[in-house]
Amino acid sequence: MKKYVSAVCEELSSILFVEENTIHENSSLINDLGADSLDVIDLSFNLGKKFKITMPTKSVFAHAYEVLSEEVLNRLLAEDTLTQEGKGLLVYSCYDYTSEQLNTIHTLGDVFGETNVHNWASLCKATYESNGKNADEIILKEIEKYCSEMLIK
Template structure:
């Protein structure tokens, strides 16, 4: 399921362990960064920065939802209160984190999705950015546009 090289996976887990001051063997691919490993939002920022540096990639500054909102003008079609709609779920599943239908489904809140984001989703993101040769934001923007064009068609 993961197209990442083992070296890349090792590097990513090493960075996460370093940021969270944990042992490497305490971190699994399906560990949830917030819910299982106890990361807070500052840790996430730190992780993103460190991964960008370690892997020589430009991590995204904006989320999939922010990019979609920039394109659409508002988040009404993607969010119902804080819960994702069918389109919101589709956007997240089509994004570089490659969320599955079990991870993201209509009615799940962004806070729940954030808390449930796993190490493998970060691996997917970093791998996608590295393979694309684009910045994280350019890659996400491309993927969001593709989904919105399909929806509009």
């Protein structure tokens, strides 16, 4: 995992013109480091190139909106607010959100603002170690598995 964290820090340092030693594993790209959406696109492109992987074209919840029924979506989200089951999907995902992050994540906007170096490193690791799957395929499979297990409960 360390090599992925280092790679994310290195790329962010280059994109944001900040010293690499000021970027930490729990630094959120938007809220802590001041990145904007174009910086995130650059990061995704650069990491994809560096690891020879195909990064996601959509967020976890953008995929969820496309593939889940309204009934299931309503268990994950109450309008723009994540439910406990919605937060569970973030923990279960290849982004590997932590319980500490979930304390500050309440809405979909918060997800974007609080996504950190660790989350990006986890995504890179999962995609790199997936035997050729792209990140969108991994995310869709995770949504399918998580929601099918959620519905059984």
